[in-house]
Amino acid sequence: MEVSSNTIIEEFDVIGVTIATSGSENDVDKLRELMVLHHLDIDSLVNEWGAFEMTQGGIELSQETLAQFEQYLNNNSKKTPKTLKLPPKKNSYSAKKSGNISLLAERVARDSSEASELIDAYSTPVAKSKNKRQITPDNRINKRLASVNGSPAVPFSPASFSPTTPSTGKYSTRRNPGQVIATFGDSKSVTWASDNQHPCSVKPYGERGVLETDKYSFMMEKIVDRVNETISVTCTCLLLPVMDNILDDIGDRIKECHGVENLSPVNLQSAEPSTVLGRVYCDSVGRLNARSVVLRGDIDVSGRAAAPMQLDKLTSYSLFPGQVALFEGMNSTGRSFVPTTLLDTPTLTAPAARDATLKRLSVVMASGPYMTSDSLGYEPLADFVSYLQSHPPDVCIMFGPFVDAKSELIKDLSDVTYEQHFTKILEVIGQAVENLPLKVVLVPSQRDIHHPGIYPMPPFNIGKLNRELQKRFYCVSDPSTLNIDGLCVGLTSTDVLFHMGAEEINLQPKTADRLSRLTEHLLQQGSYYPLNPPSEELNVNYEKYEVYSRMSCTPHLLLLPSELKQYTKSINGCLCVNPGRLSKGQTGGTYARILVQSDSSAKAGFTTVAEVVRI
Structure with missing residues (x-):
């Protein structure tokens, strides 16, 4: 089923990516096309964009970046090693803003430089390895000897730590610093x-x-x-008692809230409606979906038995693996539980x-x-x-x-x-x-x-x-x-x-x-x-x-x-x-x-x- 434009826009908005109003249909159409070509659902598409955005660093969604994103998806299995970027050159910056940070960074740089010289004095020179990793594509540079404005490029040097040398990348040219993007109250x-x-x-x-x-x-x-006591030593047994205790505590809170006194085992075949308590799981390795939901019951009533669930008769739900929930429904065949109501869980x-x-x-x-x-x-x-x-x-x-x-x-x-x-x-x-x-x-x-x-x-x-x-x-x-x-x-x-x-x-x-x-x-x-x-x-x-x-x-x-x-x-x-x-x-x-x-x-x-x- 084709995903609507509003759904795509809303899902990207959740991760902080705004699809502009002008030209948004072209962007949405391109995203929908990528979903079809690469067999992605909307959640997978959003996750892939998040991973792509982290590799690029603070990019905005546009036709140009979508083209790069498409190339990223095509070459997803071919990952090239990343090279280390050298610290930027020193620029002027307000001394008032740097304050103690600049002075301390200079002291750190001096201490680190002296430590490097001491290490060199006690070490034996060795031949350079033929397979030594290049720091830049064109030059083989020893990181400890690399310099910025004549000073050793060590971690926390003034050229790479203090605000006297702001990044030459997008940070120094960012838009709207100090902008309020979310508020509560006046x-x-x-x-x-x-x-x-x-x-x-x-x-x-x-x-x-x-x-x-x-x-x-x-x-x-x-x-x-x-x-x-009831489980083999070969199992990872600590998990089960812990989950049982948590399930019982949350279950007692739900039962008290809704006045429920009697529970039925999740796998009990019955022609009468029943109320069951359990924890939601997926029936296999993979992402949960409406056809793979399994409810594992508690130890006292259900003996940790599990039953598949058919959610067709639920008009509203929100479920995730590990969720403790109380359902009303029926298990007429003994093979699957069909819930009709998901009771609210009180805070x-x-x-x-x-x-x-x-x-x-x-x-x-x-x-x-x-x-x-x-x-x-x-x-x-x-x-x-x-x-x-x-x-x-x-x-x-x-x-x-x-x-x-x-x-x-x-x-x-x-x-x-x-x-x-x-x-x-x-x-x-x-x-x-x-x-x-x-x-x-x-x-x-x-x-x-x-x-x-x-x-x-x-x-x-x-x-x-x-x-x-x-x-x-x-x-x-x-x-x-x-x-x-x-x-x-x-x-x-x-x-x-x-x-x-x-x-x-x-x-x-x-x-x-x-x-x-x-x-x-x-x-x-x-x-x-x-x-x-x-x-x-x-x-x-x-x-x-x-x-x-x-x-x-x-x-x-x-x-x-x-x-x-x-x-x-x-x-x-x-x-x-x-x-x-x-x-x-x-x-x-x-x-x-x-x-x-x-x-x-x-x-x-x-x-x-x-x-x-x-x-």
């Missing part, structure tokens, strides 16, 4: 800078709000702890009204990467720090990646380790905000190449910083639930919206807006990552997943950085924000700012205003 007359004389308190919300590093020994489970209870010492709370957040794809200059980070200096908030939340595993420039670092690279970044940030009364919260990312790639992810270890700088930062796990001056804040750097969006199926869902619908699933399932099986990018430790990936309540504020379109929305009383990425390819991205003000007349005891702004 922000016209808002002063975003903090006016508080006392520091803001930041701590875990409850006993299990933040995963503690010293109690986290991942990949160290004992066999006896992983084996369930968790909201926390009590904000009990705060500060009447006015300012929060700013940004998500990495903090460098563009064509420069190690970290210009987006420098501009973001400049904003913090001119509009200091009470709390700044910074999501990874700080050392991006997807960056070719990061992968080719040679003179410093990834950990040292990360430490230098924190030194830059810490010294730039050392005189500001704010707390910087650091959240790790699955893309941080220097940090353990496990979910839930432990906090950063910043023990190599001096004690004064350590006081500037507060490290939390991914995900975390924080108490920020009485405000319950849930956050995760894992792109759960993107992962769920690629797997969800729907038919005339009650919540038409896709981003709102995906976010609402998180609140209904009470989890920061309800998708199961998880994305192939995620390595899950289910022992910690059961404890730390679940929400104890519906937070006041939910922060979900994602590759999808930035937004600020109130969903079931929770302000949900996707600040986007601070950089996108070769150009700039966005960050978000939120102002919370005490209001005794409001139900939660406060009102909020939020904006997503271009860097």
Whole structure:
């Protein structure tokens, strides 16, 4: 069936790609033609464009880029190695804007240069390899000897890190910096800078709000702890009890909401209507669709039995793998369950009204990467720090990646380790905000190449910083639930919206807006990552997943950085924000700012205003 033009435009709008009104039909027709030629559905087409856009860096959709996209699809299997781009030449830049960053970067460059000379003094000269990788197509250059304006081109040199040398690419010529692209509330007359004389308190919300590093020994489970009594030792047994416990908890909440007392096994043949509880799965390896839905029941009633589902009689649904749901329907043949009603899943209870010492709370957040794809200059980070200096908030939340595993420039670092690279970044940030009364919260990312790639992810270890700088930062796990001056804040750097969006199926869902619908699933399932099986990018430790990936309540504020379109929305009383990425390819991205003000007349005891702004 041919996909409508409106559907194509809406799906591309979700990932932040606008198809212009003028000439849009030609663009849409070309996209529809590519779908047919390459046997792609609309979701696959959007995903392919996202991958293509990342290789190009911040391009706009046009007839010219569509031609390049078509060539990309034709040559998708033939990937050529990428070459390292040398740092750009030094340009003039305002000393006032660079501030501490420029001075610190020069010190880092000097230390790194001295370290390189020391290594050379103790090393034995060797013959050049015949197969040595070329840094540029025409010249064989030793990266440690390459120079910019006569100085060694080392990571974090003034020519490649400080804002005194902005990128010569699209970042320096980007359009509309400071433009507000999403708002919540009336922000016209808002002063975003903090006016508080006392520091803001930041701590875990409850006993299990933040995963503690010293109690986290991942990949160290004992066999006896992983084996369930009723399952063979050869199975990956920890997954099943964890999923059973989560299913029971959510199921009890749904049954209580709808007054359901008796459940039937999902595979029980009966001529009478029945109510069944289970978890949605796909019947094979691949993407879920309306003909491949399987419902696996709980252990108490169904004994973990599974039954295929026929969704033909459902007039409205939104389903994804791992979703816990309660259905009413019939299994007259014993071979498949035919649901007629999908009962709504209630959200968790909201926390009590904000009990705060500060009447006015300012929060700013940004998500990495903090460098563009064509420069190690970290210009987006420098501009973001400049904003913090001119509009200091009470709390700044910074999501990874700080050392991006997807960056070719990061992968080719040679003179410093990834950990040292990360430490230098924190030194830059810490010294730039050392005189500001704010707390910087650091959240790790699955893309941080220097940090353990496990979910839930432990906090950063910043023990190599001096004690004064350590006081500037507060490290939390991914995900975390924080108490920020009485405000319950849930956050995760894992792109759960993107992962769920690629797997969800729907038919005339009650919540038409896709981003709102995906976010609402998180609140209904009470989890920061309800998708199961998880994305192939995620390595899950289910022992910690059961404890730390679940929400104890519906937070006041939910922060979900994602590759999808930035937004600020109130969903079931929770302000949900996707600040986007601070950089996108070769150009700039966005960050978000939120102002919370005490209001005794409001139900939660406060009102909020939020904006997503271009860097």
